[in-house]
């Protein structure tokens with residue numbers, strides 16, 4: 001596939017790895033956070049971490065939309081779908097498996113009789129409302145700046161068509177406040193100091209918001225940000241650019257993903273979003289706590305299509321599973337293997353926390369692609385217990 | 394769910410829709426978020442919507458930069474990295 005395969009080329013990756021090894025300062029350690037779940041996925045899947053010099057460490061950030069969705073918001077959707085048989089609750093596939101209260105998820109609520117459906121796009125949810133005029137179609141919308149414009153578009157279209165049986169539970173969150181929260185919030189420092197030398201900025205989020213929103217952040221916190229594409233070569237080249245900034249004492253916003261990201265982003269998409277959605281005063285993030293001005297709500301002009309207003313839904317915060325370390329993992333202060341449940345009680349088939357649900361979550365990415373790196377090799381015939389996850393040949 | 398892929402526009406359809414091809418698969422997506430996209434352009438597709446157009450010149454420049462990394466300045470006698478030719 002064009003624009004995909006070239007950026008996965010093995011020979012080029014080897015060259016980049018050699019260049020990095022040559023260029024890093026052996027006398028110091030580098031710790032960079034990839035904010036975005038797409039990068040977490042790419043780093044795990046293509047073994048990028050194995051190609052890095054030993055003194056360069058990558059830390060997974062909170063940029064997986066499913067992982068930062070608090071239990072209380074999922075409870076809200078489940079409660080609505082179970083209480084009102086006329087409701088068809090639809091959402092993106094990853095959302096349906098997020099563990100919520102009482103051992104439920106949207107998928108398990110479906111088994112209990114709720115009408116829950118998976119959609120590929122917001123447009124599919126709107127089309128469902130047109131096809132089912134006797135039902136109430138509620139779209140549970142989640143995601144960062146990438147999935148927000150489609151939600152805004154369908155809301156505007158529902159309003160234009162006066163489609164009375166369609167509404168949205170808006171859970172859209174914003175990237176820049178989350179990055180700020182990682183370095184800034186008192187809650188973050190309670191969990192232990194996090195040493196970070198810079199950030200890999202999101203790929204597709206940045207196609208929409210541009211590189212400009214990170215500029216104030218880089219200057220204020222003296223942390224370099226390099227926006228990178230999602231392919232392994234993009235990530236490695238971005239790490240190289242970060243190393244150069246650190247070594248030369250710069251803290252700037254640089255763009256590795258110039259084939260898709262410009263400084264001002266996509267103005268057409270931004271205009272649609274601000275026409276339909278506005279900033280919430282505050283929003284609770286799983287792992288990061290309540291962050292001011294970090295999420296979007298539906299504007300009053302579109303209230304008839306706002307499910308929270310339409311059905312009088314209330315948000316009740318719910319604490320995470322006691323042993324789940326998602327909170328600390330999302331802040332970068334712990335690794336998936338630090339969690340007692342990782343790989344035993346909690347697996348992608350039976351996720352206990354949200355980081356295990358989506359393939360972009362730190363726990364799921366590590367489980368699927370990276371965990372054997374950390375598992376000591378057992379010699380056959382010793383008394384060591386077999387690894388339950390390992391398939392027998 | 395953040396995963397999004399570059400796909401080539403093969404046909405413009407009514408109502409801001411278009412058909413794209415990726416890896417031999419054709420799919421109808423929305424162009425409502427991008428202006429002026431034409432058949433042959435590559436767009437980044439996410440949850441059924443094109444987010445932006447891909448700039449082929451910038452893509453080539455990034456690849457050239459990455460290929461340059463493979464040249465060890467201590468050993469290089471000049472000339473292009475062989476992998477660059479393959480990537481182009």
Ligand code: SF4
Pocket residue numbers: 323324325326329336339340341342343346347351352353354355356363
């Ligand atoms: S392994 Fe499971 S329970 Fe532990 S932090 Fe990850 S998602 Fe939470």
